[in-house]
Amino acid sequence: MLEVQDLRTKYVTRFRENVYAVDGVSLKIKEGKSIGIAGESGCGKSTLALSLMGYYFPPLHYISGDIIIDGKNISKLKPDTIRKRILGKEIAYIPQAAMNALNPTQKIIRFIEDVIHAHHPDATKKDIYDIACERFEILGLPRSVLEKHAVELSGGMKQRTVIAISTILSPKVLIADEPSSALDVTSQKMVIKMLRELMEKEYIKVMIFITHELPLLYNVTDDILVMYAGQIVESGTAKQMVFDPLHPYSKGLMGSIIVPEEGVRDHQLTAIPGTPPSLKNPPKGCRFAPRCPYAAPVCSSMEVPDIELPNGRHYRCLMSERKIREV
Numbered sequence: 001m002l003e004v005q006d007l008r009t010k011y012v013t014r015f016r017e018n019v020y021a022v023d024g025v026s027l028k029i030k031e032g033k034s035i036g037i038a039g040e041s042g043c044g045k046s047t048l049a050l051s052l053m054g055y056y057f058p059p060l061h062y063i064s065g066d067i068i069i070d071g072k073n074i075s076k077l078k079p080d081t082i083r084k085r086i087l088g089k090e091i092a093y094i095p096q097a098a099m100n101a102l103n104p105t106q107k108i109i110r111f112i113e114d115v116i117h118a119h120h121p122d123a124t125k126k127d128i129y130d131i132a133c134e135r136f137e138i139l140g141l142p143r144s145v146l147e148k149h150a151v152e153l154s155g156g157m158k159q160r161t162v163i164a165i166s167t168i169l170s171p172k173v174l175i176a177d178e179p180s181s182a183l184d185v186t187s188q189k190m191v192i193k194m195l196r197e198l199m200e201k202e203y204i205k206v207m208i209f210i211t212h213e214l215p216l217l218y219n220v221t222d223d224i225l226v227m228y229a230g231q232i233v234e235s236g237t238a239k240q241m242v243f244d245p246l247h248p249y250s251k252g253l254m255g256s257i258i259v260p261e262e263g264v265r266d267h268q269l270t271a272i273p274g275t276p277p278s279l280k281n282p283p284k285g286c287r288f289a290p291r292c293p294y295a296a297p298v299c300s301s302m303e304v305p306d307i308e309l310p311n312g313r314h315y316r317c318l319m320s321e322r323k324i325r326e327v
């Protein structure tokens, strides 16, 4: 359903410096599957999300690679074509803090009219209202919300409303960037339940959930990718990634977070020492080497290949799977 091959994108700063925020990302997501993308702040998660839409405007620039949605390569389409034909319909993006971006003076139904009219200019207000009522009810949102303004809604309700608006056209791919992080625990659960329902009811076919908390993904997505310094360093099923991370960075990411759920991790380890490298001039070899407790001199000089294990897991480390398990 969604296939990304060797995608590279960069920011060009006002000082004309290049920031290589997505540097050779490949991934494949089958219909009906959800993946989580985890990694520390600044590793490129949001840039990957933006890049996946194929909608580039300065300072973000496309360098190379392919984004294929349902057999259609969108990576080289013109921005106008992307805006008119792809966004909202093929792929929808809920950015960080999206709920705060709703114009407070506009009724919720007006946002839905805008989204539907962008793709179906002839739809009548009555048609749109009926579609919105049906969708809101199925997703457990009161239809009265449609006549309200954003300021009248609680944080959790606003975020669920944003998700309902963004998916009203049933996009094939939904990217949700930290959709629950600003919310209280109860609202977080409701947001996650709603995202699951969108998948179960097949309003969306593929979901990408971005968060800096790797363990949060365990209960949310089928697979997890871990990003570090613009690259994917490991991917596997949620269970593999949470209970048996291989890459030293994924291990650190798991260990640096307290997980309240029984059996996942019941103790807190220290945060990963050091900081990620600058993406203006990424280091040669393994980008994690300067922070890796197991790094050898070769790690900083040799390009690290992506290794695929027979069970479908991928990791990017010069240590063998056996060696990793021993250290």
Ligand SMILES: Nc1ncnc2c1ncn2[C@@H]1O[C@H](COP(=O)(O)OP(=O)(O)OP(=O)(O)O)[C@@H](O)[C@H]1O
Pocket: 011, 012, 013, 019, 021, 039, 040, 041, 042, 043, 044, 045, 046, 047, 048, 059, 212, 279
């Ligand atoms: N507009 C911009 N211009 C230049 N560099 C940028 C811009 N936006 C982000 N960057 C840089 O790109 C890199 C990736 O940033 P990005 O926001 O994608 O990371 P992230 O993993 O999503 O972080 P967070 O979890 O904090 O949102 C960082 O080095 C960041 O400083």
